[in-house]
Amino acid sequence: MRRYNMLKRKAIIFSLDAIFAVVVAGLMILACFLHLSQTTTNIHQNQDIYKISLDSLTILEKDRTLKTAVETNSAATIQSFLDALPEQFCGNITVRTSAAVLVLSAQKAGCTEKNESTSAVRAFTAGNSAVYYAGMKAWYK
Amino acid sequence: MNKMRNKKGILFTVTTIFLLLAVFLLTSAYLTRNKELQRMATLSLAGDRLSYIEDDIADNIYPELLSLNLESIARASDVTIIFNHSNLISSRDHRQLMLDYETFIEETYSTLNNIDIDLEGFNNSFSISPYDSTFIIDSDAIYVYTGNPTNISGITLTIDVSELNTSDGSPGSTGSVNVEVNINHAGGEFSESADLDPAVANGPFYVEFEDGTEVEVNFGSYNGQEGVLRIRASGVRANIPHLELRYDSLPEGVVIKGGNISLASVLENITKDSEIIIAEE
Numbered sequence A: 001m002r003r004y005n006m007l008k009r010k011a012i013i014f015s016l017d018a019i020f021a022v023v024v025a026g027l028m029i030l031a032c033f034l035h036l037s038q039t040t041t042n043i044h045q046n047q048d049i050y051k052i053s054l055d056s057l058t059i060l061e062k063d064r065t066l067k068t069a070v071e072t073n074s075a076a077t078i079q080s081f082l083d084a085l086p087e088q089f090c091g092n093i094t095v096r097t098s099a100a101v102l103v104l105s106a107q108k109a110g111c112t113e114k115n116e117s118t119s120a121v122r123a124f125t126a127g128n129s130a131v132y133y134a135g136m137k138a139w140y141k
Numbered sequence B: 001m002n003k004m005r006n007k008k009g010i011l012f013t014v015t016t017i018f019l020l021l022a023v024f025l026l027t028s029a030y031l032t033r034n035k036e037l038q039r040m041a042t043l044s045l046a047g048d049r050l051s052y053i054e055d056d057i058a059d060n061i062y063p064e065l066l067s068l069n070l071e072s073i074a075r076a077s078d079v080t081i082i083f084n085h086s087n088l089i090s091s092r093d094h095r096q097l098m099l100d101y102e103t104f105i106e107e108t109y110s111t112l113n114n115i116d117i118d119l120e121g122f123n124n125s126f127s128i129s130p131y132d133s134t135f136i137i138d139s140d141a142i143y144v145y146t147g148n149p150t151n152i153s154g155i156t157l158t159i160d161v162s163e164l165n166t167s168d169g170s171p172g173s174t175g176s177v178n179v180e181v182n183i184n185h186a187g188g189e190f191s192e193s194a195d196l197d198p199a200v201a202n203g204p205f206y207v208e209f210e211d212g213t214e215v216e217v218n219f220g221s222y223n224g225q226e227g228v229l230r231i232r233a234s235g236v237r238a239n240i241p242h243l244e245l246r247y248d249s250l251p252e253g254v255v256i257k258g259g260n261i262s263l264a265s266v267l268e269n270i271t272k273d274s275e276i277i278i279a280e281e
Helices: A004-036 A041-061 A065-072 A075-082 B001-058 B061-066 B094-112
Strands: A089-097 A102-107 A117-124 A128-138 B068-075 B078-088 B116-120 B127-130 B133-138 B143-147 B152-160 B164-167 B177-185 B190-196 B205-209 B214-222 B225-234 B238-248 B255-265 B270-280
Touching: A004 B001, A041 A065, A041 A075, A041 A089, A041 A117, A041 A128, A041 B001, A065 A075, A065 A089, A065 A102, A065 A117, A065 A128, A075 A089, A075 A102, A075 B001, A089 A117, A117 B001, A117 B061, A128 B094, B001 B116, B001 B255, B001 B270, B061 B068, B061 B094, B061 B270, B068 B270, B078 B143, B094 B116, B094 B133, B143 B238, B152 B214, B152 B225, B164 B190, B177 B205, B177 B214, B190 B205
Parallel strands: B152 B177
Antiparallel strands: A089 A102, A089 A128, A117 A128, B068 B078, B078 B238, B116 B255, B127 B133, B127 B255, B133 B143, B143 B225, B152 B238, B164 B205, B177 B190, B205 B214, B214 B225, B255 B270
16 A cells, blocks of 8 residues: 555656656747747748839830830730739739829739739830839739 | 666756757747848848839930930040930920929829939939030020030031021131031021131021021030030921030040939938939940
8 A cells, every 4th residue: 555655656746747848848849830930931922023013114114115005095015014924923004194193004814903912113204205103013813 | 777767867858858949949040040031131122122213213314304315425536425316496395394303203203112212413404524514405405515615626416407498607717626517407408617716706507497487506605604515496396316526535434424313211221322324435
């Protein structure tokens, strides 16, 4: 009986020790997960998509697509440019006067605008040196 | 035997704690590094964005708004700079066009990009260094002032108008700067040249048209300044397919400059100040 009591006490001590070890180990693993969960790759994705928007608007301005679109009052070439973008990439472009009056707009076919998007702006002149700006919103499909 | 087991247990516990601690420190280091990379990526993007905005504002804006294109800068015995200009006409207010663009950039565009933009010295003029020349385009007139007119060695102009001429005239030679003026009009071509003194108020090269309008080119002293080139299209639309300025060759390269741009991103605490370089040799 005495020996049985001794063994029982030892078991309790062992169990407390083990529980303590498991709790410590669990806390440390949890801390590791918490740390890892704070890292994100979203910022890089947003930066990539933003840079693509900047490049797109630069190309459209330098090759005079935006100017021609305003002067001919047709967004067809802008639409073609958007449709030719990579499949996973969505975007729309609006062209406004310097007083923010909408002149033209186009959106890539098969895309629906999402809340999480980046936007870029490019100014240009058309017609009799009137100032316009094009705004491009971009997001991943 | 029991002592041995206890020692092994302690060793096992300590090793496990160290391993867990190592994993924790590793993740912590990874997190710190990740945050640092994000900060660097953000700064890098901010820099790219400022460069993009600078390019957007300044690139080709002077030729677009002033209807003036630089054709070439060539260096031989002289330095020759050739421009062409379209739409020299009183109804085109170059000063207002530049002012409207400046207002748009400093207000609407600045707000759209969430960045403070300031354009300084942005107007209907630009400078040509090292010759200290200032080129001004103002509606129906072009003025080229030069700080040291002895550097000017020659000027050649071709001007196109569609009116029918009635009379014309040209100045007599007074000095050594060769000025050649060709005016193409509905009645034919006016082509004259003279060697002029930049310090003298020389008479004009001119062609008058049926309705009393005229094209006039002057070179010499004007409003107390020597060596001023003036081209005026009074009441007519003139295109200038060839405007050639020849200067004595100086060792410094030619730089054609407009105003200055100042960009400040409050969010990223970055500023960028630069000159608008229209062209350089």
